[in-house]
Amino acid sequence: MRTQRYFMLLILMLLMVSGCAAQADDRRNVITISAAASMKDSLEEIQEEFYNVHPDISLVFNYGSSGALKRQIEQGAPVDAFLSASKKHFVDLLEEEYIFTTNKNAFASNAIVMVTHKNSEFNRLNELLQNGKRIALAIPETTPAGKYAQEALENMGAWESMQSRIVFGKDVRHVLTLVEQQSVDGGLVYQSDAVSSQKVKVIKKLDASLYSPIGYYAGVVKKSENRAQAELFTEFLHQKISQDILVANGFLYPK
DSSP states (O other): OHHHHHHHHHHHHHHHHHHHHHHHHHTSEEEEEEEEGGGHHHHHHHHHHHHHHOTTEEEEEEEEOHHHHHHHHHTTOOOSEEEESOHHHHHHHHHTTSEEOSOOSOSBBOOEEEEEETTOSOOSHHHHHHTTOOEEEEOTTTOHHHHHHHHHHHHTTOTGGGGGGEEEESSHHHHHHHHHTTSSSEEEEEHHHHHHOSSEEEEEEOOGGGSOOOOBEEEEETTOSOHHHHHHHHHHTTSHHHHHHHHHTTOBOOO
């Protein structure tokens, strides 16, 4: 009887603790961040470091192409912060007064690389550009990665001749998947995406002079109900601990 009473008391205590934990979670400020798809792996690591400093804030990420995320914000999506791989999309939202920022500088940079499947026979860029091979890149009209890739191909004099061989992905992560699945012969992606995959190999890091400077920018949505908390996170991205994580994942320090 005494054992049964003890067991019931233990269950009651566990229920009380669980209830308190749930209430504590409910009290956390949840902020929603629309972020460029190329940042997914790094942001998961940065999130853990941010929680060590701000345990009262919970982060929820919405990933996609910077252009698509920009349109969502313009259409009133319930978002607290915007992390863009495009300076133009970032500046457009600033000028349209959808977002504001405490730091207009980029918090990271990147590079464009040509990748193939790790088992591919191709090891040189010219083998892909000149032999009728199918190359994937993200849609230039909506994705910064696609725009940079197009600029590079144009400056190499290869864009026009490759039109029938280009496969467009909805974003840079889609391009990476196409290469991993061997649906295409090669793909132009960010260096950080190449680092994140064990199924691809880099055959060429394109010269940075072939495309516009790459930068990642952070802003807080003006209509956000969690502006103070969102600011804490966007400012955290400019700190060394965040930038070191980004560089470890293939990004570059901001220029």
